[in-house]
Amino acid sequence: MAVTVLLEVQAQADKTAALKQVFKDILPDTRAYDGCQGVDVLEDQDNPTTIVLIERWDSRSQYEKYLGWRQETGFVDSLGEYVAGPPSIRYFDAVDA
Numbered sequence: 001m002a003v004t005v006l007l008e009v010q011a012q013a014d015k016t017a018a019l020k021q022v023f024k025d026i027l028p029d030t031r032a033y034d035g036c037q038g039v040d041v042l043e044d045q046d047n048p049t050t051i052v053l054i055e056r057w058d059s060r061s062q063y064e065k066y067l068g069w070r071q072e073t074g075f076v077d078s079l080g081e082y083v084a085g086p087p088s089i090r091y092f093d094a095v096d097a
Contacts (some may be wrong), residue, residue, distance in 0.1 A: 001059065002056060002078075003057050003058075003060045003091050003092065003093060004057075004092040005053075005063050005090070005091055005092075006055075006092070007052070007053040007088070008050065008051070009048055009079070009082075010049055010083060010084040010085055011049040011083055012049070012084050013049055015083075016049050016051075022082060023041055027041070033069070034066075035065075036056070036058075037058065038056045040054045043083060048070055049084070062097030067089075077091075
């Protein structure tokens with residue numbers, strides 16, 4: 001079953017533009033990763049240092065495999081240079097409502 005992943009990060013105020021560029025640079029690889037259906041990047045209108053990625057994956061296990069790959073490449077650690085704290089990752093299923 002497909003899963004929606006919300007990744008929320010709080011950028012350091014002076015690194016917001018740089019963080020958005022980092023995402024722009026790496027997201028082609030994410031979008032091409034097995035199981036990724038798409039990724040949208042959103043900026044909070046009231047607090048532009050808050051960046052949310054809405055990711056759609058074929059399954060949670062495929063996202064977790066992808067996340068493991070990002071950790072192995074060192075990207076997750078390098079993200080600390082741009083953010084004010086740890087990211088929030090949440091997983092959502094669609095409901096029939």
